[in-house]
Amino acid sequence: MVRIKEKVIEGLLMTAGMITILTTLGIIWILFSESYGFFKEVHIVDFLSDTQWTPLFAQKHYGILPLLSGTLLVTFIAIMVALPLGIIIAIYLSEYAPANFRNKVKPSLEILAAVPTVVYGFFALTVVTPFLQNFIPGLSTFNALSAGMVMGIMIIPMISSLSEDALTAVPKSLREASYGMGATRFQTAIKVTVPAASSGILVSVILAIGRAIGETMIVTIAAGQQPVFTFDIRQSVETITAYIVQVSLGDVQHGSLEYQTIYAAGITLFLFTFLLNNISYFIKKKYQEKYE
Amino acid sequence: MPTIQTIDINAWYGTKQALKNISLEIEEHSITAFIGPSGCGKSTFIRIFNRMNDYIEGFKMEGQVLIDRQDINAKEVRVEELRQRVGIVFQKPNPFPKSIFENVAYGLRIQGINDKKVLSEVVEKSLMRAALWDEVKDDLNHPALSLSGGQQQRLCIARTLAVEPKIILMDEPASALDPISTSKIEDLATELKENYTIIIVTHNMQQAARISDKTAFFYMGEMIEYDKTTDLFTNPRHERTENYITGRFG
Ligand SMILES: Nc1ncnc2c1ncn2[C@@H]1O[C@H](COP(=O)(O)OP(=O)(O)OP(=O)(O)O)[C@@H](O)[C@H]1O
Ligand SMILES: [Mg+2]
Numbered sequence: 001m002v003r004i005k006e007k008v009i010e011g012l013l014m015t016a017g018m019i020t021i022l023t024t025l026g027i028i029w030i031l032f033s034e035s036y037g038f039f040k041e042v043h044i045v046d047f048l049s050d051t052q053w054t055p056l057f058a059q060k061h062y063g064i065l066p067l068l069s070g071t072l073l074v075t076f077i078a079i080m081v082a083l084p085l086g087i088i089i090a091i092y093l094s095e096y097a098p099a100n101f102r103n104k105v106k107p108s109l110e111i112l113a114a115v116p117t118v119v120y121g122f123f124a125l126t127v128v129t130p131f132l133q134n135f136i137p138g139l140s141t142f143n144a145l146s147a148g149m150v151m152g153i154m155i156i157p158m159i160s161s162l163s164e165d166a167l168t169a170v171p172k173s174l175r176e177a178s179y180g181m182g183a184t185r186f187q188t189a190i191k192v193t194v195p196a197a198s199s200g201i202l203v204s205v206i207l208a209i210g211r212a213i214g215e216t217m218i219v220t221i222a223a224g225q226q227p228v229f230t231f232d233i234r235q236s237v238e239t240i241t242a243y244i245v246q247v248s249l250g251d252v253q254h255g256s257l258e259y260q261t262i263y264a265a266g267i268t269l270f271l272f273t274f275l276l277n278n279i280s281y282f283i284k285k286k287y288q289e290k291y292e
Numbered sequence: 293m294p295t296i297q298t299i300d301i302n303a304w305y306g307t308k309q310a311l312k313n314i315s316l317e318i319e320e321h322s323i324t325a326f327i328g329p330s331g332c333g334k335s336t337f338i339r340i341f342n343r344m345n346d347y348i349e350g351f352k353m354e355g356q357v358l359i360d361r362q363d364i365n366a367k368e369v370r371v372e373e374l375r376q377r378v379g380i381v382f383q384k385p386n387p388f389p390k391s392i393f394e395n396v397a398y399g400l401r402i403q404g405i406n407d408k409k410v411l412s413e414v415v416e417k418s419l420m421r422a423a424l425w426d427e428v429k430d431d432l433n434h435p436a437l438s439l440s441g442g443q444q445q446r447l448c449i450a451r452t453l454a455v456e457p458k459i460i461l462m463d464e465p466a467s468a469l470d471p472i473s474t475s476k477i478e479d480l481a482t483e484l485k486e487n488y489t490i491i492i493v494t495h496n497m498q499q500a501a502r503i504s505d506k507t508a509f510f511y512m513g514e515m516i517e518y519d520k521t522t523d524l525f526t527n528p529r530h531e532r533t534e535n536y537i538t539g540r541f542g
Contacts, residue, residue, distance in 0.1 A: 099349060173386035177448070180344060181399040181455055182376040191402065196389055 031270055034263035041257050047264065053227040053243075055261045056252070062261065064268055066227035070144065070237035071269075074219055075212040077148025077233060078155060082208055085152075086159025087194075087201065093160070094167035095175075095189045106161065113157045121221030124150035129222065142224025142236040151218050158208045159201075166200020167193050199287035203280045210276040214269065216241035240269045295320040295459065295489050296341065301355035303336055305348070310336045312513045314355075318506070323481060323490045325500035325521065328510035329536065334493045337510070338461050341491065342378035343371050359459070376403075379457035383464040385444035387436035387451070392428050395436045395447055399455035414454050422450035423480055442473025449480065460484065462492040466499070478503050497537055501525050509533045 039047070042062040050063025089109070093102045128146040133139045139146075170193050178188040194201070216239075224236030225246050238246075244262045252258045296318040303311040310333045318324050326334045336345065343364065345351045357364050364374050376399070387395050394401075396415040405411065415432070419425040424446040428439070436447055445465060452460060462481070466474040474496075481490055481503050494500050500507050501521060508518040509532070517524060517533045528534040 171386070173382060173384060174388060176344065176380075176382065177386045177388065177451075178398070178402075179347070180342065180375055180380040180382075181402065181451065182372040182374075183398075183402045184372055187402045191398070192388055 028270075031263055031267045034260055035267045038257065038260040038264040041260075042264075051229040053238075055258050056247075056250075062264075063229075064240075064265065066229040067238060067240045067243050067265060068268065069229050069231060070219075070223065070227065071213055071239040071241070073144045073231055073233065073237060074148040074151065074223055074239055075209060077145060078152035078212045078215075079205070079209060081149050081152025082155045082159050082212075083205060086156045086204070086208070087163055089156070089160040090163035090167055090201075091189050091194065093164045095185055095193060106164070109157045109160060112154060115154070117154065117215065117217035118221070120150050120154050121147075121218040124218060124222035136234060139234045140224070140236050142222060142226075143234050144223055144237045145233040147219045147221075147223035148233070150222065151212055151215055154215070154218070155208045155211055158211060159204045162204030162207065163197070163201045166197035166204070169200065170196045199283050203283050203287070206276050206280040206283070210273045210280075213272055213276075214241065216245060220245045240265045244269075295360060296491075297356075297358040298340070299356040299358070301337070301340065301353065301357070303333075303340070303345070303351070303353040305336075306350040310513050311340075311353075314515045316508060316515065316518050318489065318491065320489050321485055321487070322505040323485050323492060323503055325504035325507045326491065326493045326510060327495070327497065327500050327507060327536070328516075330495075332510040333513045334510055335463050338463055338491055338493050339380070341459065341461055342375045342380055344375075344380060346371060376455050377457055378459040378461065379452035379455065380461040381445070381448050381452055381463070381465045384468055385441055385448050387439070387444050387447050389435065389437060391433045392436050392439070392447060393432040396450050396454050398451060403455075415450075418450040418454040419447075421453050421484070422446045423476060424450055440473075442469045442476065445469060445473065445477060446480070449477075453484075457488065459489045459491070462490065464493050464495060467495060474499070497525075497539075509536060511536075 047062055047064055049065070050061050051065050052061035052063050053066045054061045093105060097105065124146040125142075128150055129139065129141060129143065132146060136145070167189075174192050174196060175188055178192045179185075183191070219239045220242040223239060223242065225238050225242060226236045227238040227243065228235065230237065243265055247259065247262045297316075299315050301311050301314040302309065314337065326338060328334055339345050340353065340357055341359070341364075345353065353365075359374075359378065362369070388398065390398075393411075393415055396418050397411045400411060400414060416425065416429075419428065424443060427443060428434075428447075436444065439447060445468075449460075449465070465481075466477045469477065478499060481492060484490060492500075492504065504521045506519065507521045507524045509516045509524065509528075509530075511532055517528060517530050519529070524533065525537055528537060534540075
């Protein structure tokens with residue numbers, strides 16, 4: 001009886017695992033097959049080098065660069081906000097804060113990541129942008145800066161939490177060696193703990209970049225929907241994700257070339273996050289070996 | 293004139309008392325050994341001399357520690373400056389994951405000394421004094437972690453010497469090492485005595501007897517006996533001490 005129960009449970013778990021794998025494979029299959037249709041019509045060189053993206057207009061151009069620049073620009077701003085703050089928080093929590101304080105702050109920080117992204121988007125559009133317009137002339141209503149900054153705040157806990165784990169994993173004996181020679185806590189953090197935890201910190205940053213690249217709601221609401229090839233943070237830009245939303249919600253005919261553009265955009269996005277995930281996985285494995 | 297003096301030291305981890313009323317004096321340029329069964333408070337006590345317990349949560353201490361007549365727990369004492377005067381070597385070699393050179397140069401770098409020539413001189417001198425120079429002089433840029441355990445421990449000693457402390461605390465510096473490395477560390481301690489005051493924790497009775505001038509025996513947070521090493525080992529005044537040093541400890 002017990003054996004049968006075990007078998008049933010094992011079977012259920014196995015099915016659950018298979019479903020996830022099959023779903024993933026299905027998504028990848030659709031991405032590839034649909035974008036195959038796209039790339040039959042549009043040459044990959046045009047796709048990668050044309051600086052205009054106007055599939056929904058009469059004068060059609062299919063260059064991914066404007067969407068890519070929009071995505072990378074917003075991601076860059078987000079990381080510029082999240083990286084220093086996330087690391088400072090991680091250093092504070094692991095090197096300075098008493099344990100009971102740390103145990104309270106960490107979960108509360110993670111609430112930042114639990115706020116629905118639509119709230120962030122709305123916040124960027126209705127609070128941050130008007131506020132920044134006081135200082136930055138020429139800041140459009142929809143712009144890369146606000147979206148990026150707010151996204152940065154959202155991903156702070158990804159960086160701070162994983163970096164803090166990496167810092168805490170550094171053996172206490174190394175800190176004591178440093179203190180024992182007359183180093184301050186700050187010197188110890190900068191010269192010993194952070195370098196020793198650098199691979200873990202790097203992983204946290206890469207995962208955060210992946211998250212930022214894939215983020216959709218904030219940019220759709222606050223960054224706008226104008227695919228322009230620019231690195232001007234005051235302007236409205238369109239990210240890959242925002243474009244996919246725009247087309248999915250629009251009245252573009254299914255199966256048309258216009259419709260297939262979202263798969264081409266999607267596969268670009270997928271390749272980026274796939275690459276980032278693999279890099280972080282690779283670093284993580286190397287770093288685990290180092291400590292074991 | 294003693295360099296170090298403790299007066300009525302009591303210490304606690306949370307509510308658990310780890311040290312009870314310990315008063316002792318330590319002479320300059322001597323080696324003092326702390327012995328006693330595991331958990332009796334030797335490490336806690338030795339770490340009091342450069343306030344390494346400061347960062348341990350729940351640690352609390354009463355009593356005075358005077359070094360060169362100065363109360364090291366006084367407000368005006370900068371703990372970083374104290375630790376430059378009172379260096380420490382730990383039980384397990386703990387080199388930084390940096391090069392051999394950078395390990396030894398670390399203490400100077402954090403003092404803001406970055407002059408390559410000064411650093412090279414100090415690194416060489418410290419490695420010589422730690423009896424490691426000949427073994428590593430061609431590999432200064434190799435990672436410290438590529439050294440053997442015994443070499444790593446001598447590197448840690450060199451690293452400590454580089455900041456020119458006057459007092460060196462050693463908490464079982466040889467317990468993780470093979471006999472040859474151990475005897476190297478012992479020889480080293482004996483040599484260093486000329487210029488430094490050394491306190492060493494050890495579980496090895498022969499080691500204490502071989503190298504130390506005075507020995508303190510601890511038991512359950514108390515200092516049971518503190519005497520000239522030869523007297524303590526040949527003629528212990530307390531039964532507990534006798535039982536411990538003769539290995540009849542229950
Ligand atoms: N960080 C700490 N937190 C709580 N209790 C501690 C801590 N460090 C030591 N203790 C306790 O204080 C007592 C003295 O410990 P200490 O490490 O000083 O002993 P020791 O003589 O050095 O032992 P050993 O020979 O095993 O190194 C022990 O009972 C130990 O459990
Ligand atoms: Mg100990």
